[in-house]
Amino acid sequence: MKQFVFPAALVLMVAACSSTPKSGDETGGAPVESRGGGAGVTTVTTGGVDSRGLPAVLTDPKSILSKRSVYFDYDNYEVKAEYKELVTAHAKFLTENRQFKMLIQGNTDERGSREYNLALGQKRADAIKKMLSLLGVRDDQLESVSLGKEKPKNDGHNEAAWAENRRGDMLYNGEF
Amino acid sequence: MFGIRLKLRHLGLLATSVIALLQAPAHAQLTIEITGAGANRIPVAIADFGGDASSSRVVTSVVRGDLERSGLFRMVDTGGVTMTEASSPAYADWKNRGADAVAAGSIGGSDDGRQEARFRLYDVNKQIALGGSAFVTSKPMLRAAGHRIADLIYEKLTGEPGIFSTRVAYVVRASATRYELHISDADGQNAQVALISKEPIISPSWSPDGTRLAYVSFENKKPVVYVHSLASGKRIVIANFKGSNSAPAWSPDGRKLAVVLSKDGGSQIFLVNADGSGAQRLTTDSAINTEPTFSPDGQFIYFTSDRGGSPQIYRMAVSGGDAQRVSFEGSYNVTPRISPDGKSMAFISRRDGSFRLSVMDLDSRQVQVLTDSHKDESPTFSPNGRMVLIATEMGGRGVLSAVSLDGRIKQRLSITAGDVREPAWGPLSR
Numbered sequence: 001m002k003q004f005v006f007p008a009a010l011v012l013m014v015a016a017c018s019s020t021p022k023s024g025d026e027t028g029g030a031p032v033e034s035r036g037g038g039a040g041v042t043t044v045t046t047g048g049v050d051s052r053g054l055p056a057v058l059t060d061p062k063s064i065l066s067k068r069s070v071y072f073d074y075d076n077y078e079v080k081a082e083y084k085e086l087v088t089a090h091a092k093f094l095t096e097n098r099q100f101k102m103l104i105q106g107n108t109d110e111r112g113s114r115e116y117n118l119a120l121g122q123k124r125a126d127a128i129k130k131m132l133s134l135l136g137v138r139d140d141q142l143e144s145v146s147l148g149k150e151k152p153k154n155d156g157h158n159e160a161a162w163a164e165n166r167r168g169d170m171l172y173n174g175e176f
Numbered sequence: 177m178f179g180i181r182l183k184l185r186h187l188g189l190l191a192t193s194v195i196a197l198l199q200a201p202a203h204a205q206l207t208i209e210i211t212g213a214g215a216n217r218i219p220v221a222i223a224d225f226g227g228d229a230s231s232s233r234v235v236t237s238v239v240r241g242d243l244e245r246s247g248l249f250r251m252v253d254t255g256g257v258t259m260t261e262a263s264s265p266a267y268a269d270w271k272n273r274g275a276d277a278v279a280a281g282s283i284g285g286s287d288d289g290r291q292e293a294r295f296r297l298y299d300v301n302k303q304i305a306l307g308g309s310a311f312v313t314s315k316p317m318l319r320a321a322g323h324r325i326a327d328l329i330y331e332k333l334t335g336e337p338g339i340f341s342t343r344v345a346y347v348v349r350a351s352a353t354r355y356e357l358h359i360s361d362a363d364g365q366n367a368q369v370a371l372i373s374k375e376p377i378i379s380p381s382w383s384p385d386g387t388r389l390a391y392v393s394f395e396n397k398k399p400v401v402y403v404h405s406l407a408s409g410k411r412i413v414i415a416n417f418k419g420s421n422s423a424p425a426w427s428p429d430g431r432k433l434a435v436v437l438s439k440d441g442g443s444q445i446f447l448v449n450a451d452g453s454g455a456q457r458l459t460t461d462s463a464i465n466t467e468p469t470f471s472p473d474g475q476f477i478y479f480t481s482d483r484g485g486s487p488q489i490y491r492m493a494v495s496g497g498d499a500q501r502v503s504f505e506g507s508y509n510v511t512p513r514i515s516p517d518g519k520s521m522a523f524i525s526r527r528d529g530s531f532r533l534s535v536m537d538l539d540s541r542q543v544q545v546l547t548d549s550h551k552d553e554s555p556t557f558s559p560n561g562r563m564v565l566i567a568t569e570m571g572g573r574g575v576l577s578a579v580s581l582d583g584r585i586k587q588r589l590s591i592t593a594g595d596v597r598e599p600a601w602g603p604l605s606r
Contacts (some may be wrong), residue, residue: 041359041368042409046375046395103397112531113510113524113553114378114598115423116480116487118399119436119443119464122420126441144438145398146420150376176397 054174057093064089070128072166074109077123079131087128090170091135098138103176104128105169106146107153109162114148121146128168206346206364206576206589206596217250218333221275225295226260226282231318235283235293238322242340242363243329247585252278261296261308270300277306279329283318290314293321297329306332319365336560341605344565345370345380345389346576347598348591357391359406362558362601364589370406379554380600381424381433383450389600390414390424390433401435403450414452425469425477426450427494434458434468434477445479447494458496470494471514478502478512478521489523503536505543511554514538515561520581522555522564533566535581546583556601567597 058065070083079087094100106125108117125144132142154161222240225232243249252275259265259280270278281295296308309328313321320341327338339362348356353374360367371377375394382389387406392399399422401415415421419438426433432447437455445459445468459465463483470477471491478491481499486507492499503509508526515522518538525534525543530550536543551569558565558578563585565578570588574595578587590596 041370041406043369044371044404044409044411046371046373046393105397112508112526113467113480113487115436115467116464116510118378118420118422119466122438122443123464126438143398143418146438147376147394147399148378150378150394171397 054172058172065093068170070124070168070170071163072124072168074162074166077120077127079127084131087131088135091132091137094132094137094141095135098141101141101143101173102132102137103171103173104132104142104144105151105171105176106144107151107165107167107169108149109165110149110152110157111162112149114150118146118148118150121148124166124168128170206360206367206591209588209590217248219250219252219274219276220329220333221252221254221270221273221278223254223257223259223278223280225280225293226258228283228285228291231283231291231315232258234318235281235322235325238319238363239279239326239329242323242326242338245363245587246330246340247580247587248330248334261294265298265300267298267300267303270298275300277329277333279325281308281325291318293318293325295325295328297332319361323361323363336562337604339558339560339563339601339604342559343386343602343605345382345598345600345602346567346596347377347380348594348596349376349574350594357389357404359389359602370404370409378598379423380598381426382600382602383426384428384430384603386603386605390426392422392424401433403433403452412452414448414450415446415455417455423466423468427470428472428474434470436466436468445477458492458494459499460496461499467511469512469514472516472518478514480510480512489521502538503543504541509534513555513557513564515557515581516559517561520561522557524552524555524566533564533568533579535564544583546579546581547577549577552577554598556599558601559604565599565601567599 057063060066067086070079104125106121108121125146129142129144152165154164220243222236225236240251244251252273260282261280265278277297277299279295279297284292291313292310293313294310297306299306311321311324323340326340330338342362343359344362345359348358355373355377356369357371357377358367359370373393373395378392380389380391388403390403393402399420400413401421401424402411403414404411415435417437417439421437423436424433431450435446435448436443437446442462443464443466444457445465447456447458461483463481465479465481467480468477476491477494478489480487481490487510488501489503489509489512490499491502506525509523511524513522521536521538523534524531531552533546533552533555534543535546549568553567555564555566563578563580565576567574568577574597576589576596576599
């Protein structure tokens with residue numbers, strides 16, 4: 001059996017244009033080939049998500065709005081008092097800039113089932129979203145989702161790493 | 177034929193590199209290591225088949241490997257004898273060698289380049305033929321013919337269907353920015369790549385007809401549920417509501433999927449049609465409700481919920497309504513999977529801080545912990561119900577491990593390039 005290395009150029013060629021798929025839509029098209037005989041499997045390469053520029057106030061390290069992360073205690077899903085100022089600042093920006101939308105991604109540490117952790121991360125994202133809503137951000141500006149344990153910020157396997165991964169991140173359009 | 181036609185259509189654009197996608201690279205093949213075997217293995221002799229010698233070697237090595245790896249058979253030394261399905265076995269000799277059964281066969285060619293693999297299985301003690309069959313095959317498909325022969329031998333000698341012709345889906349995390357959904361034969365060979373993504377892929381679930389996989393992809397920076405037709409590569413989004421969409425599970429008739437949606441707040445179980453239409457909410461409790469899976473009769477959905485304060489397994493009717501708690505021992509029992517006969521439930525239980533594959537007899541509620549590992553995840557039954565495949569960790573790397581329901585037989589499937597995780601064992605081939 002001949003073996004080949006996957007050519008990077010091909011990935012670029014077949015990468016589908018990025019767009020947010022709607023339920024029922026066909027997406028990511030570009031099936032690229034098949035193998036001969038038997039139960040074939042066609043390889044699909046997913047598209048990515050493009051980033052756009054954000055206003056400096058959201059990215060300037062001196063601005064509180066450049067901070068996007070809220071950390072949670074173990075087995076806890078409430079926004080701690082130390083993050084109220086940060087969440088309030090983002091709420092103020094969003095109420096003054098109604099054209100901006102925010103995706104809140106909840107995260108967990110690595111312990112336990114992937115899908116159960118996805119549900120736990122959702123609780124964290126929902127807690128941040130609820131606080132932003134109470135501070136006047138419109139519901140159509142906000143979406144809370146979970147990455148569960150799939151995208152750890154810290155790959156370690158100790159309490160310090162886990163604490164870093166029990167987190168909610170606030171992203172603006174262009175960053176997701 | 178289908179494959180050749182597709183190849184020609186894309187030849188202009190992709191030139192010869194099209195072949196690159198057909199097989200996963202060598203370093204991405206699963207290798208299987210047996211770490212335990214059954215107590216009473218059936219001694220079987222697989223004679224060298226007659227006909228074309230090189231083809232015969234491919235087929236017999238697949239048959240022997242399959243039967244050996246199952247942990248239920250012991251290969252008896254044949255002394256290098258060649259025997260076709262037409263020859264009458266020397267029963268006394270095979271009995272002396274200690275074989276309870278012997279298989280013989282041949283690989284014959286035809287003018288159009290196709291081949292026929294024929295075999296016959298004999299009971300050495302009763303001195304009778306137990307059965308036989310012939311498969312039209314071709315050089316590239318000789319391994320598949322070997323798996324079919326091994327399936328028939330397995331079924332004749334154990335009374336259960338063999339699973340050597342089935343396929344397994346799993347996710348390879350090659351790096352932090354490269355995730356691949358692979359489909360391989362049950363022996364880890366012939367791996368093919370169905371999806372390549374920069375973002376994680378989790379929770380693959382086979383359609384009952386084995387043509388499609390549902391899974392969760394994070395390619396849009398949030399979990400979205402897709403159904404992917406493997407032969408064509410065509411994907412449809414079946415759940416991309418506001419919030420998270422996850423945990424797909426097919427109904428046994430293939431017409432619906434259970435999914436978990438956060439669109440109404442929290443994580444709730446819904447039923448959707450296989451095209452994503454008609455979302456219908458099943459759970460109303462405000463707690464977490466996730467990891468749905470159907471009972472094989474399609475009447476019940478087992479799932480994980482923290483409604484009692486800790487994650488436990490519950491069961492409800494497919495129409496929703498009241499749920500009964502199923503798991504009681506310990507404070508963390510998740511990821512239920514029901515055996516094809518409906519009698520056992522595999523799940524992951526936390527014991528002394530370790531996450532271990534456990535199995536419950538659903539009648540007696542007796543629980544047996546099957547492993548002594550620390551990070552077991554994502555159990556999936558073989559379609560004959562004899563084995564459970566899980567993801568676990570070995571030496572800091574993700575590997576797959578197959579464990580028999582009695583815990584005696586253990587096989588480890590690993591890959592040199594990256595972590596292997598999220599196994600899903602496909603249905604019996606038809």
